Amino acid sequence: MDSRPPPASHSTPPALPELRLVLLGRKGAGKSAAGNTILGVAGGFESGKPTEECVKRRADVSGRKVTVVDTPGWEWYYPLNSTPNWVRRETLRSVSLCPPGPHTVLLVVRSCASVTDDYIWEIQQHLEPQGKEVWEHTMVLFTRGDELGLGSMEQRILTSGPALHRLLKKCGNRYHVVNNRSKGDEMQVKELIRKLEEMVHGKKDGSSHLEMDSTVLLGLEADGKRRARERRKKQRQMEAQMQRGTIKAALMSDGPQGSELDAHQSFSKAPRRLPEVRLVLLGERETGKSSAGNTILGKVDFFHAGAVTEECIRQQAEVAMRLVTVVDTPGWEAGVAGATPERVKREIVCSVALCPPGPHALLLTLRVDTLVSAGHVREHLELLGEGVWRHTILLFTHGDQLREGVDIEQHIQSGGRDLQWLLEKCRSRYHVISSVDGGGRGGPATLTELLEKVEKMATMNRCEAFSRLVLEVRDLSRQRNEKFNQRLKEIGDKMLRQEAELKNMREREMKSIRWFFDRKKKVKSPGKADIQKEEEEDEDRRAGERRNDMGELEERMRWLTEDREREIQDLSIENERIRVALNQSRRERDEMMLNLELKEREIEELKERTDEQQLKLLDLERASVEIEHERKQRDEAIRVKKQEWKKEFEKLEGTTELLKKEKAECIEKLDSLKEEMKQTIIHYDDSLERKAQEKKQAMAEVEEKLRGIMETKLLEKDEELEELRRKPQRKSREL
Structure with a gap:
């Protein structure tokens, strides 16, 4: 379209x-x-x-x-x-x-x-x-x-x-x-x-394809190799611990395994306090696994709640006087979100190996406000094997989301068939916690109750940790014992059939003999002595033949019995030889596994060294690329600066020429100005002298004028004084 x-x-x-x-x-x-x-x-x-x-x-x-x-x-x-x-x-x-x-x-x-x-x-x-x-x-x-x-x-x-x-x-x-x-x-x-x-x-710019910074690609490659190296190192450590633990003991076990019911009946069912408790959190995405892990360990910063868990993470803390190990796993996808990626399934399978020799309990997280799909849960949980349900506890998260007036028992009863089926598979084991604000608020009583439930379940499992490999070894051992028992049963059935056949032959012969004597009694009479004698001789002959036949039958029975005893002895010898060969092969296998482990360790160490060298080379390449990039930028900047400096230099040269011309003009002007200044100074001096003389003359004239004025004023004053003297005399005369 x-x-x-x-x-x-x-x-x-x-x-x-x-x-x-x-x-x-x-x-x-x-x-x-x-x-x-x-x-x-x-x-x-x-x-x-x-x-x-x-x-x-x-x-x-x-x-x-x-x-x-x-x-x-x-x-x-x-x-x-x-x-x-x-x-x-x-x-x-x-x-x-x-x-x-x-x-x-x-x-x-x-x-x-x-x-x-x-x-x-x-x-x-x-x-x-x-x-x-x-x-x-x-x-x-x-x-x-x-x-x-x-x-x-x-x-x-x-x-x-x-x-x-x-x-x-x-x-x-x-x-x-x-x-x-x-x-x-x-x-x-x-x-x-x-x-x-x-x-x-x-x-327009001529770039026909998208280019990416080479440093980013080198960083991605280095990060990928680093993560692969850490993953191999973690896998090697887990395998080494598992080899030293229960798997090696299970491989060396010779006797046939009893049934689970007999094992439970023969083991004490009293709860035991475990010094160390190992837990694995499993569940769908966004069911609160990381928050539940923080709640169990009592801190909010152990697991990053609210972000996608990409790979299994293991954390430890002391809780209620126990060393508690919690493994957080990536969540599987819900049905509407599509199929679960294979990498998530691999992480789920490898999660139990992060807490060797195995977890005591698998906590299946379920939100109380979300419907449960039992088929989806079973598909992902049984990736660890069919025996996983013996070690599983339902952990209801977001307990604070329960409706008011509804407790967890009522929620379970109204949860539908899928939830009831899961609860039945887990033998009614469940617990509820609150996952508010990323965990870390679980009360001590709630956590202690959860740990006690885990210890009770572990006691029912004979304190054996869950291990997928141990279960596989036990299945192989049970299959071997079943084959051996089947063969013994076939041999016993064969011997019983032979005994029944011999018994039937003996009964047929005894019936034939009884029939002959009964017939002899019926046909016996006193007038027939010769016939009777002949019949007695025939009977003796027949009795001898029958005795011979009985001897042959007894000899045959003896041979069959001896053959059966020899077959039983041969089977016992063969069984012992097979057992010795199996023990020898197991010892050889253990030695080979140890040697193989050493070789793999050496190979991993060499790989790590190689990866480290490659990382160093990548770092050097990245550094060289960065240095080359910086050098190019520096060269470009220098080139640009050179061009700018050249232009400025040319401008400065032009400016210098202009300044030189201006300087010459200024010098000429300065000389002319000096000459003018000399003349001006001379003229100024002459002017000063003239002005001084003029001032002197003016001052003299002013002095003369002032003297005349002063004399005039003094005369006027004298006249006034004289007038004032005369006034009193005139008044006195008039009086």
């Missing part, structure tokens, strides 16, 4: 000899099926189950070599846990699987999926670590086009919300629709390839 008809006016771009594609998207979006649709019959991607690691396939499509890389989908079903880190690592690694880089990243989205802001945020979180230019190389690939019905994708885009429009705008409005059910439709694949080639040829 095409997304839109191609414009007729555009010319067809030249075909690319090779096309490299990477498929990214959510789980269940149809990436593997889309890869098979693109590559056709040669695709070979396994659809219908989760993709656990990047897978690359290559095929010739429409005369081009097309490479498609399928990737694990990121999580969306579980709201509390984010996508596991291994999915993010595989997403980053996908670019390196099609060197020098993919031409296009196909963002796979179901055609009828609701594209929201949260969906776009998920896409950005998983897409943008590929590089800043990843959106320039991204095209949206809508799958399951048949779900659109009679409508088209253009109509759905027009009627959808702004989130889908924003997503398409980020991808340059590049999209295509495929119907994975119509794998024989070649037109949809040809149209997709045409759009991809237009997209590649339309790059």
